[in-house]
Amino acid sequence: MGKLSSLPKIYLTLVFVILYAPIFYLIYYSFNSGGGMSHFESFTLEHYQAVFQDTRLLIIVMNTVIIALLSALLSTTIGVIGALAIYFMKNKSARQTILSLNNILIVSPDVIIGASFLILFTLIGVKLGFASVLISHIAFSIPIVVIMVLPKLQEMSTSLIDAALDLGATRKDVMTRVILPYIKPGIFAGFFLALTYSLDDFAVTFFVTGNGFSTLSVEIYSMARTGITLTINALSGLIFLITIVLVLGYYIIGNKAKSPQGVRK
Amino acid sequence: MKNKKPLRFVYAAPYAAWLLLFVLAPIAVIVYYSFFDLSGHLTLANYRNFFSSVYFKLTMSSFWYAFLITFFSLLISYPTAYFLTKTRHKQLWLLLIIIPSWINLLLKTYAFIGLMGQYGPINALLETIGIGGQQILFTDFSFVFVSVYIFIPFMILPIFNSLDKINPALLDASKDLGANAWVTFKRVVWPMTIDGVKSGVQVVFIPALSLFMITRLIAGNKVITLGTAIEQQFLVTQNWGMGSTIAVFLIIFMFLIMVLTSGKERGHR
Numbered sequence: 001m002g003k004l005s006s007l008p009k010i011y012l013t014l015v016f017v018i019l020y021a022p023i024f025y026l027i028y029y030s031f032n033s034g035g036g037m038s039h040f041e042s043f044t045l046e047h048y049q050a051v052f053q054d055t056r057l058l059i060i061v062m063n064t065v066i067i068a069l070l071s072a073l074l075s076t077t078i079g080v081i082g083a084l085a086i087y088f089m090k091n092k093s094a095r096q097t098i099l100s101l102n103n104i105l106i107v108s109p110d111v112i113i114g115a116s117f118l119i120l121f122t123l124i125g126v127k128l129g130f131a132s133v134l135i136s137h138i139a140f141s142i143p144i145v146v147i148m149v150l151p152k153l154q155e156m157s158t159s160l161i162d163a164a165l166d167l168g169a170t171r172k173d174v175m176t177r178v179i180l181p182y183i184k185p186g187i188f189a190g191f192f193l194a195l196t197y198s199l200d201d202f203a204v205t206f207f208v209t210g211n212g213f214s215t216l217s218v219e220i221y222s223m224a225r226t227g228i229t230l231t232i233n234a235l236s237g238l239i240f241l242i243t244i245v246l247v248l249g250y251y252i253i254g255n256k257a258k259s260p261q262g263v264r265k
Numbered sequence: 266m267k268n269k270k271p272l273r274f275v276y277a278a279p280y281a282a283w284l285l286l287f288v289l290a291p292i293a294v295i296v297y298y299s300f301f302d303l304s305g306h307l308t309l310a311n312y313r314n315f316f317s318s319v320y321f322k323l324t325m326s327s328f329w330y331a332f333l334i335t336f337f338s339l340l341i342s343y344p345t346a347y348f349l350t351k352t353r354h355k356q357l358w359l360l361l362i363i364i365p366s367w368i369n370l371l372l373k374t375y376a377f378i379g380l381m382g383q384y385g386p387i388n389a390l391l392e393t394i395g396i397g398g399q400q401i402l403f404t405d406f407s408f409v410f411v412s413v414y415i416f417i418p419f420m421i422l423p424i425f426n427s428l429d430k431i432n433p434a435l436l437d438a439s440k441d442l443g444a445n446a447w448v449t450f451k452r453v454v455w456p457m458t459i460d461g462v463k464s465g466v467q468v469v470f471i472p473a474l475s476l477f478m479i480t481r482l483i484a485g486n487k488v489i490t491l492g493t494a495i496e497q498q499f500l501v502t503q504n505w506g507m508g509s510t511i512a513v514f515l516i517i518f519m520f521l522i523m524v525l526t527s528g529k530e531r532g533h534r
Contacts, residue, residue, distance in 0.1 A: 008348040012358075015345050018414065019365045022376030025386070029379070038384035082280030101288050107467055107523055109475030111492040112512050115499050116291030119298060119509075139287035142280070200370050202478055203492075207499065220371040224378065224482055236372045243367045251360055 023240055030233035037233070047234035054231065057219070061235075063130070064216040068198040071137035076191045078138070079145025083186075084179075086146070087153040102143045113140055114207025121208060128210030136208050137198045144197060145190035152186030153179075292516065298509035311510035320494075324514070327490040330405075331473035334412045338469050339462065341413065342420035349421070350428045359425055366418040374482050377411050378402065381483075403485030411483045412473060420465040427461025428454070463526040471519050491515050 025037075030048070034041035051057060082102070089095040105113065117139070121132045156179070164178045180187075202217035209218055216235075223232055302308045314320060345362070352358050365373070379385055381401040388398045401407050431454065439449040475492030486493075491511060498508030 008344075008351065011344060012348050012352075015341065015417075016361065019362065019417070022373045022380060022414075023365060023368055025380055026372065026376045036384075037379035038382070078279045078283060081276055082283070085277035085280055098284070101284055103523070104288050104292075107471050107519055109471055109492060109515060109519065111475045111477060111495045112295070112515055112519075113291070115495055115508060115512055116295045117287075118499065119294045119505065120286075120291055123294065139283065142283055142287075196367055200366070202371055203475075203496075206478075206496075217369055217371045220369065220375060221478055221482075224371065224375045232372070232375060236368065236376075239372070240368060243364060247360060247364055247367070251357060 023236070026233045027237040027240060030230060030237045032230060032233075035230070037230075047230040048238070050231045051234045051238065057231070057235070060214050060216055060219050063213065064199065067130075067134055067137055067215060068195050071134055071141055071198045072191050072194040075138045075141035075194045076145050076187060079142045079190055079194075080149055080183075080187055082142065083146045083149035083153060083183075086150060102146050105140050105143045106147065110201070110203030111207075114204040117204065118207045128208060129213040132208040132210070133205055133213060133215065136204050137201065140201075140204060141194035141197055144193050145187075148190035148193060149183055149186040152183040156182050295509045295512050295516065298505050299513045301506040303504055303506065308506075311507050314507060315510050315514060320511070323489055323494055324491060326488070327474055327492075330409065330412075330488060330490060331470050333409050334416065334473040335466055335470045337409065337413045338416045338420045339465065342417055342465065343424055343462070345417070346421045346424040346428055349425055355429070359422075362421055363418055370415060371478070373415065374411060374479055377407070377414075377483060381407050402483065403487060405484070405488060408479060408484035408488045411479055412476060415479070416469045416473065419468045423461040423464040423468070424458060425461075427458040431457050467522065467526045471522055474518065475515060 029037045029040070031043050031045070032040050033044040033046065086095055086098055086102075089098070113136070117132070117136050118128075121128060121135075126132050126135065160178055160182070161174055164174045169177065200217070201215075202221060205215050206218055206221065209215070220232060223229060299311055300307055300309070302310055349355055349358050349362070381387055383398065383400075383402075385401075387401060392398055435453055435457075436449060439453050444452065474490060475495070476490055477492040477496045480486065480488045480490055480493045491514070495508050495511050495515070498504045498511065502508075
C-alpha cells in the first residue's frame with residue numbers, strides 16, 4: 001500500500017494531464033496579446049484588465065455567484081428537512097416511494113428539467129429571469145442534498161437519540177445537539193455539491209432565463225457561438241485561481257482539524 | 266410517540282411542497298403538453314410523428330452515442346479510481362480529479378474548440394509527428410471525446426467511493442486462498458463495486474442522451490441527440506407539443522435505465 005508501480009503512475013498522470021489540459025490551455029492564451037488561441041504573440045495582461053472593465057460581464061459573474069450561494073443555502077435547508085422527514089418515516093414502502101421521487105430530478109436530463117420548468121413557470125406566471133433561475137436551481141439541488149444527508153442519518157445509531165432522551169433532552173435538544181452535529185459533514189457535502197451544480201448548470205438555466213438575465217454558462221455559450229474573445233480566457237483563469245485557493249484551503253483546514261486525533265496516516 | 270406525527274408533518278411541508286411542485290407537476294405538464302399541436306388542438310399527431318423514421322433514427326443514434334460515451338467513460342474511470350485508492354494522499358488526489366468539474370462546463374467545452382481547431386495544438390502535434398492535419402472539430406470523434414472528458418469525474422467519484430469501502434482484509438483473504446489478481450478482481454473487487462459502477466453509468470448515460478450544447482459547439486450540429494431535438498422544439502421552433510412528446514419518451518427511457526441500474530439495491534437494504 002502507498003506505493004504505486006510505474007504503469008499506474010503513467011496512467012494517472014495521463015488522466016490528470018488530459019483533465020487539466022483544456023484549463024491550462026485557456027489560461028495560457030489569456031496572456032496572449034494576439035487575438036486568437038492559435039499562436040502566442042507576447043505576454044499581456046490586457047485581457048484581465050478587460051474583465052474588470054466589462055461591467056456587464058462582472059454583473060453576470062455576480063448573478064452567477066449570488067444564484068449559486070442562495071440556491072445552495074435554501075436547497076440545503078429544505079433538503080436537510082426532507083432527509084429528516086424521510087429518516088423518521090415509519091412506513092417502509094412510503095419511504096421508498098419518496099426516495100424514488102427524490103431521485104427523479106437527479107437522474108432527469110437537464111433538458112427535461114429545463115423544458116418542464118419553462119412550461120411550469122409560464123403556466124404559473126413566474127417571470128423568467130432571476131426568480132425563475134433561482135427557483136430552478138433550488139429545485140434541482142434539493143434531491144442532491146437529501147442524498148448526501150440521508151446516509152449520515154442512517155449510519156447514526158438510534159441509541160444515541162434514545163440516550164439523549166433518557167438523559168432528559170427535549171426534542172429540540174436532540175435535534176440541535178445530537179442529530180445536526182452528527183450529520184454536519186453530510187450537510188456540508190450537500191451544500192458544496194449544490195453550489196457546484198448551480199455554478200456549473202447550463203441547460204436548465206438556458207431554458208428558464210429570460211432576455212434580461214444571464215449566468216456565466218449562458219453567456220459563455222452565446223460568446224462561444226459567435227466567436228473567440230480572450231476575455232473569456234482571462235475570466236476562466238481567474239475562476240480557476242479562486243477555485244484552487246478555495247479547494248486547497250478547504251483541504252488544509254479539513255486536514256488540520258483531523259490530524260490532532262492521529263486517526264489519519 | 267403519538268404526538269410526534271402532526272409535528273413531523275409540519276416540518277416536512279417545504280420538502281413535500283417541493284416534491285409536488287417540482288417533481289410531479291413537471292412530469293404532468295410535459296405529458297399534458299405532448300397531446301397538443303402548434304395551434305393548441307388536442308391531437309395524437311406528435312406521437313405519430315415521433316414514430317416516423319426521422320425521429321426513430323434520431324433516437325437510435327442518440328442511444329448509440331450515449332452508449333459509446335458511457336462505455337469509454339467507464340473504461341477510463343475504473344482504472345483511474347482503482348489507482349487513486351492506492352495512492353498515499355488519495356483524498357487530495359481525488360480532490361484534484363474533482364477540481365476540473367468545478368470549472369464551468371462551458372469554459373472547458375470552449376477550450377476544446379481551440380484545442381481541436383484547425384490551428385490548435387493537437388493538429389500542430391499531428392503535423393510534427395507526420396500524420397498531417399486532420400479535421401477533428403465537428404466530427405463524431407470530437408463529440409464523444411469531449412463528452413467523455415466532461416463525464417469522467419462523475420464516473421470516477423462513485424467508483425472510487427465503492428472501491429474505497431472495500432475492506433483490505435478481504436483482498437488479503439482472497440490472496441491467501443490462492444486467487445490471483447485477476448480472479449480477485451473478478452470475484453471480489455468487481456462485485457463489491459458494481460453498485461458504484463451502476464450509479465456511475467446512471468449519472469453518465471442519461472445526461473449523455475440529452476446533451477445539447479456540446480453537440481452545438483463541438484459536433485457542429487452533425488450529431489443530434491434527443492436533447493438537441495427537445496431544445497430545438499422548445500426554443501427555436503417553439504413547438505412545445507412536439508418537444509414535450511420527445512421529452513415523454515426521454516422520461517420513459519430514463520425510468521427504464523433507473524430500473525435497470527438499481528435492480529440489486531433492494532437486496533442489501
